[in-house]
Amino acid sequence: MIALWTGRRPPTRWPSMLAVLVLVPVLSLAPSLPVDAAERGTGDLGVVIERAAGSVQIIETSGNHAIGRITDLGDLSHASVVFSRDGRYAFVFGRDGGLSKVDLLTARLVGRTEQAGNSIGGAISQDGRLVAVANYEPGGVRIFDAATLAPVADIPATYGDDGARSKVIGLVDAPGQRFVFSLWDAGEIWIADLSDPAEPAIQRFTDIGTNPYDALLTPDGRYYIAGLFGEDGLAMLDLWHPQAGVRRILGGYGRGEEALPVYKMPHLEGWAVAGRRAFIPAVGHHAVLVVDLDTWQQVGQIPVAGQPVFVMARPDGRQVWVNFALPHNHIVQVIDTETNAVVQSLEPGPGVLHMEFEPRGEEVWVSVRDRDQVQVYDTATLAPVATIPADKPSGIFLSARAHRIGL
Amino acid sequence: MIALWTGRRPPTRWPSMLAVLVLVPVLSLAPSLPVDAAERGTGDLGVVIERAAGSVQIIETSGNHAIGRITDLGDLSHASVVFSRDGRYAFVFGRDGGLSKVDLLTARLVGRTEQAGNSIGGAISQDGRLVAVANYEPGGVRIFDAATLAPVADIPATYGDDGARSKVIGLVDAPGQRFVFSLWDAGEIWIADLSDPAEPAIQRFTDIGTNPYDALLTPDGRYYIAGLFGEDGLAMLDLWHPQAGVRRILGGYGRGEEALPVYKMPHLEGWAVAGRRAFIPAVGHHAVLVVDLDTWQQVGQIPVAGQPVFVMARPDGRQVWVNFALPHNHIVQVIDTETNAVVQSLEPGPGVLHMEFEPRGEEVWVSVRDRDQVQVYDTATLAPVATIPADKPSGIFLSARAHRIGL
Numbered sequence: 001m002i003a004l005w006t007g008r009r010p011p012t013r014w015p016s017m018l019a020v021l022v023l024v025p026v027l028s029l030a031p032s033l034p035v036d037a038a039e040r041g042t043g044d045l046g047v048v049i050e051r052a053a054g055s056v057q058i059i060e061t062s063g064n065h066a067i068g069r070i071t072d073l074g075d076l077s078h079a080s081v082v083f084s085r086d087g088r089y090a091f092v093f094g095r096d097g098g099l100s101k102v103d104l105l106t107a108r109l110v111g112r113t114e115q116a117g118n119s120i121g122g123a124i125s126q127d128g129r130l131v132a133v134a135n136y137e138p139g140g141v142r143i144f145d146a147a148t149l150a151p152v153a154d155i156p157a158t159y160g161d162d163g164a165r166s167k168v169i170g171l172v173d174a175p176g177q178r179f180v181f182s183l184w185d186a187g188e189i190w191i192a193d194l195s196d197p198a199e200p201a202i203q204r205f206t207d208i209g210t211n212p213y214d215a216l217l218t219p220d221g222r223y224y225i226a227g228l229f230g231e232d233g234l235a236m237l238d239l240w241h242p243q244a245g246v247r248r249i250l251g252g253y254g255r256g257e258e259a260l261p262v263y264k265m266p267h268l269e270g271w272a273v274a275g276r277r278a279f280i281p282a283v284g285h286h287a288v289l290v291v292d293l294d295t296w297q298q299v300g301q302i303p304v305a306g307q308p309v310f311v312m313a314r315p316d317g318r319q320v321w322v323n324f325a326l327p328h329n330h331i332v333q334v335i336d337t338e339t340n341a342v343v344q345s346l347e348p349g350p351g352v353l354h355m356e357f358e359p360r361g362e363e364v365w366v367s368v369r370d371r372d373q374v375q376v377y378d379t380a381t382l383a384p385v386a387t388i389p390a391d392k393p394s395g396i397f398l399s400a401r402a403h404r405i406g407l
Numbered sequence: 408m409i410a411l412w413t414g415r416r417p418p419t420r421w422p423s424m425l426a427v428l429v430l431v432p433v434l435s436l437a438p439s440l441p442v443d444a445a446e447r448g449t450g451d452l453g454v455v456i457e458r459a460a461g462s463v464q465i466i467e468t469s470g471n472h473a474i475g476r477i478t479d480l481g482d483l484s485h486a487s488v489v490f491s492r493d494g495r496y497a498f499v500f501g502r503d504g505g506l507s508k509v510d511l512l513t514a515r516l517v518g519r520t521e522q523a524g525n526s527i528g529g530a531i532s533q534d535g536r537l538v539a540v541a542n543y544e545p546g547g548v549r550i551f552d553a554a555t556l557a558p559v560a561d562i563p564a565t566y567g568d569d570g571a572r573s574k575v576i577g578l579v580d581a582p583g584q585r586f587v588f589s590l591w592d593a594g595e596i597w598i599a600d601l602s603d604p605a606e607p608a609i610q611r612f613t614d615i616g617t618n619p620y621d622a623l624l625t626p627d628g629r630y631y632i633a634g635l636f637g638e639d640g641l642a643m644l645d646l647w648h649p650q651a652g653v654r655r656i657l658g659g660y661g662r663g664e665e666a667l668p669v670y671k672m673p674h675l676e677g678w679a680v681a682g683r684r685a686f687i688p689a690v691g692h693h694a695v696l697v698v699d700l701d702t703w704q705q706v707g708q709i710p711v712a713g714q715p716v717f718v719m720a721r722p723d724g725r726q727v728w729v730n731f732a733l734p735h736n737h738i739v740q741v742i743d744t745e746t747n748a749v750v751q752s753l754e755p756g757p758g759v760l761h762m763e764f765e766p767r768g769e770e771v772w773v774s775v776r777d778r779d780q781v782q783v784y785d786t787a788t789l790a791p792v793a794t795i796p797a798d799k800p801s802g803i804f805l806s807a808r809a810h811r812i813g814l
Binding site: 038039040041042043044045060061062083084085086087088089104105106126127128175176177195220221222240274275276294315316317318338359360361362380399400402403404405 | 445446447448449450451452467468469490491492493494495496511512513533534535582583584602627628629647681682683701722723724725745766767768769787806807809810811812
């Protein structure tokens with residue numbers, strides 16, 4: 001276990017934890033692919049989840065190459081990743097409750113804790129010192145020291161009179177050293193302020209709606225929005241004014257009364273914000289919806305090739321890229337945000353699962369699971385410029401995320 | 408000279424250049440301060456310009472320390488910096504026309520070219536492969552390979568019938584591998600498309616106003632705005648629709664008819680964009696102006712302690728920090744962007760020259776020239792948390808800028 005820096009505010013006591021901290025001997029883990037030089041910048045690095053193999057591939061976006069692989073990371077179906085503030089380490093959240101810390105410079109696993117039985121993603125605090133994991137079983141949030149993976153705090157998601165614990169979803173970081181998350185079973189949103197990591201201050205918002213299933217934070221860190229599986233509409237909390245409570249927006253958003261078959265609930269993290277408008281996946285419909293962020297009203301609807309899963313804005317906001325649920329998951333469409341028209345349909349191949357833009361938007365990485373490929377496209381010409389072999393790739397995460405709020 | 412990667416689109420021919428390329432033997436340059444380990448992430452690094460000494464100090468924002476110094480960089484009054492896309496290298500633009508490439512990992516100067524007699528800043532292309540410098544003498548823009556500093560293209564800023572050359576200011580990168588800049592003497596804005604580096608495609612916009620003295624690009628890369636020294640109002644070009652030409656906005660913005668003494672023309676790069684509003688320094692007045700970015704109309708005016716120089720938004724847009732010209736350059740004020748009220752006046756000391764937020768906004772770095780200090784403030788408590796000695800510090804630049812558009 002490597003500790004590169006120590007916290008300025010070390011926790012004075014650590015709550016008792018069920019988690020098992022597994023110390024991994026660094027030298028025993030050889031990377032599957034060689035890494036030439038550990039002395040290099042980390043700003044152009046990233047990872048690709050190889051979901052079936054339980055490994056991640058390390059990529060670099062300057063030459064568009066794979067440069068390393070780290071194996072034995074457990075169940076990486078539905079895995080997600082956040083980065084240390086220096087961009088060197090990726091924290092990989094596995095579906096099996098495993099939290100792995102991997103070193104992008106040396107392609108080594110440097111820490112792993114099997115912190116719960118079943119988890120659904122995580123976040124890193126604004127100051128980079130704390131990593132939080134959202135758990136299904138046991139339901140709650142656990143918080144770890146980003147340097148050592150030592151346990152720092154445990155927040156059980158208890159609700160009701162009998163002390164039942166709820167599954168937790170939609171965990172994000174927010175300004176002010178806060179984490180925000182939703183309770184699936186309880187229908188609640190919680191804000192945890194970790195300014196004092198030993199004494200998390202919790203604010204609970206109850207009756208926010210039935211079965212929140214996913215959530216997002218707007219890129220400025222202000223609005224937390226949870227999707228509701230059990231009813232239409234979305235629950236929105238203004239983190240500048242939490243005392244105003246949760247309000248319901250976009251009442252028609254959701255499965256609706258038509259009982260359309262929904263092949264995959266869209267990811268809310270996939271909301272694209274361009275200027276003052278958000279482009280969001282319709283549920284069940286072959287459409288991307290346009291929402292005015294001042295009024296939270298729908299102002300447009302763009303017909304697309306299938307049921308959208310991720311709707312992602314190019315960093316300059318001029319384009320939105322969309323992928324789809326089965327049976328249209330071989331297609332990617334590009335929308336011009338000025339005309340709200342689809343300007344290109346691409347067919348990268350079967351099983352397009354995720355997309356990630358390079359931070360200044362010149363290229364976008366697309367995972368094509370059933371071709372065992374990651375494809376890179378030039379966003380000006382919309383032409384493919386590189387193809388990288390990958391084993392059943394799903395999520396793609398670039399280290400520039402270290403510098404963004406609410407991921 | 409170290410070439411870490413080679414371009415995918417190498418220029419097929421290089422124009423003849425007056426520039427002198429100085430190859431620096433790497434091993435002969437020992438850093439002034441030791442750097443422990445070159446194997447580390449680069450996402451939390453940055454540089455502080457030491458203007459009088461002609462040096463830069465390397466800093467890291469995780470523990471808030473200085474970790475190295477690089478000397479002999481020439482005249483660094485009014486110096487600026489951009490970063491390589493991997494965050495490892497800083498390109499330092501000196502007032503004397505020197506372009507220096509420094510390695511943040513080893514604290515070494517790895518390349519330097521004295522490319523002109525007098526220059527005023529630069530930019531790095533969207534793909535990170537080209538570095539452009541705006542020159543006063545000889546007037547124009549020169550473009551270099553970011554890996555080698557080899558000359559790639561020369562764009563003389565000629566105008567009028569006699570082939571006179573204009574000083575160039577306000578150079579920024581824009582999406583689509585473009586650079587945008589203004590011609591002080593000519594009153595023109597040019598867009599240079601470097602998609603083919605050997606054949607820059609130039610678009611000229613003439614009669615944009617008298618003596619553009621500085622410019623900015625909105626954070627989304629869409630609007631290029633030049634300030635006019637010779638008249639009131641600003642010249643604005645929509646890069647999504649350059650064919651629509653330059654239009655004049657904010658007719659009252661500038662020195663005005665009152666002939667107020669202006670102690671320092673404010674920096675336009677210091678415009679703060681928070682949501683759909685920009686907070687901009689009034690010229691000559693003790694005020695920050697609030698401008699609606701949809702209508703380009705002034706919608707508010709906030710009284711402040713002096714003539715503002717830099718007006719900078721915290722990355723989440725909730726705060727704006729302001730520093731001032733003499734005789735108020737010992738003060739920094741913090742504005743709440745929701746109430747448009749000054750919520751705190753700080754006195755870091757005489758000669759506050761620049762401020763830089765950490766990318767997720769938890770801390771801000773402030774250079775205090777006449778105290779030979781850089782001070783770091785917690786933006787939640789507004790309390791100082793660290794002080795770093797520096798020799799007459801001016802500009803502060805963090806490597807997260809590598810991932811932003813229009814700097």
